[in-house]
């Protein structure tokens with residue numbers, strides 16, 4: 281109460297004092313903190329804050345981390361460094377990106393509703409940049425649109441952004457300067473403003489949860505064998521990622537049976553992503569516009585996240601197991617594929633392969649019986665790319681890539697333990713099983729054979745195997 285009072289009291293003076301404070305603070309920039317690990321970092325609890333009046337449940341950023349801050353005369357100070365980075369998108373697949381503080385995406389920023397924040401942004405890119413604080417209420421001059429709200433931050437310079445985190449919720453940050461290039465290169469990050477809670481630890485529209493995960497949807501066009509995304513791509517993205525990682529490189533969401541779980545997702549790609557969870561229903565409890573009123577929520581198992589949107593979903597993890605969690609566009613759960621691959625199902629090319637391969641030794645005919653072979657085939661891949669469909673589970677190839685991971689719900693996962701418990705062992709009698717013996721003939725066929733010819737529907741004889749020209753695999 282007293283803290284809040286002090287804060288409110290100081291607010292009037294801030295506008296007048298801001299310039300002086302900033303100049304003073306610039307003399308002593310907070311040391312930038314870097315992260316090189318691609319592993320999901322445990323939740324970051326700021327020292328001295330939990331239990332000291334403004335507790336909150338920190339988020340866990342998939343294959344990411346939270347940026348530490350320092351307190352300077354009542355202002356939370358962060359230091360973001362925009363710079364070229366190398367991101368491992370999945371084991372062995374390295375991509376030249378631009379990001380913040382050693383990674384793409386940049387670190388997650390976590391603050392509490394009502395916090396005064398100052399973010400220093402140092403530009404170590406080869407061109408100017410800015411940062412736009414997507415979804416935030418802030419003074420117009422802090423909104424970060426280069427040319428409109430501010431001069432772009434020149435190469436080698438540091439600017440400071442300063443505002444109050446006025447409303448709680450799920451936000452993101454990204455450049456608003458040469459956006460197409462900078463976002464295609466991976467510049468973005470997550471922002472969570474935790475709600476101010478009442479004495480009983482409650483907020484009217486934002487429930488407390490046991491685990492709170494977040495990640496950004498992003499997409500790249502990285503030609504197989506190359507190292508740097510193409511930045512002019514409008515449609516032909518071939519790498520669909522969560523926090524610049526692709527399956528099997530995306531960490532799993534590990535929870536305890538009975539946990540209340542929140543997942544926050546923001547979309548900074550150029551298409552929509554229907555994000556789908558198996559085994560559970562969830563509610564969309566918030567967007568970047570704020571919490572959804574309770575009376576306006578409805579259950580879903582898939583929520584579409586349009587370009588530039590964010591969704592916060594809440595659910596009770598009350599079914600044990602390894603549950604797939606993925607984008608429902610099937611081409612987004614694949615890694616790089618050749619666009620010229622025709623659909624070969626039903627095409628018999630016995631005898632052709634040898635002749636074709638003499639002319640084009642790199643040619644591999646595939647897909648006569650579907651594409652599943654791709655999941656286990658040891659294809660010769662160009663250096664530095666991710667197999668199209670990959671990942672091995674306890675029962676064989678998972679045949680996925682891109683925007684796919686699993687929610688692991690375990691009875692014996694300890695509270696606060698985010699480590700991977702390994703594969704689920706389905707209890708005996710609870711798994712799909714093979715049926716052996718003679719299959720009875722379906723009733724319908726037997727009836728048709730016995731019936732008078734006149735009453736029968738004309739037989740559907742596949743006269744020819746028709747394949748429309750030009751209808752190859754597309755995206």
Ligand SMILES: [Cu+2]
Nearest residue numbers: 553607609612
């Ligand atoms: Cu998608």
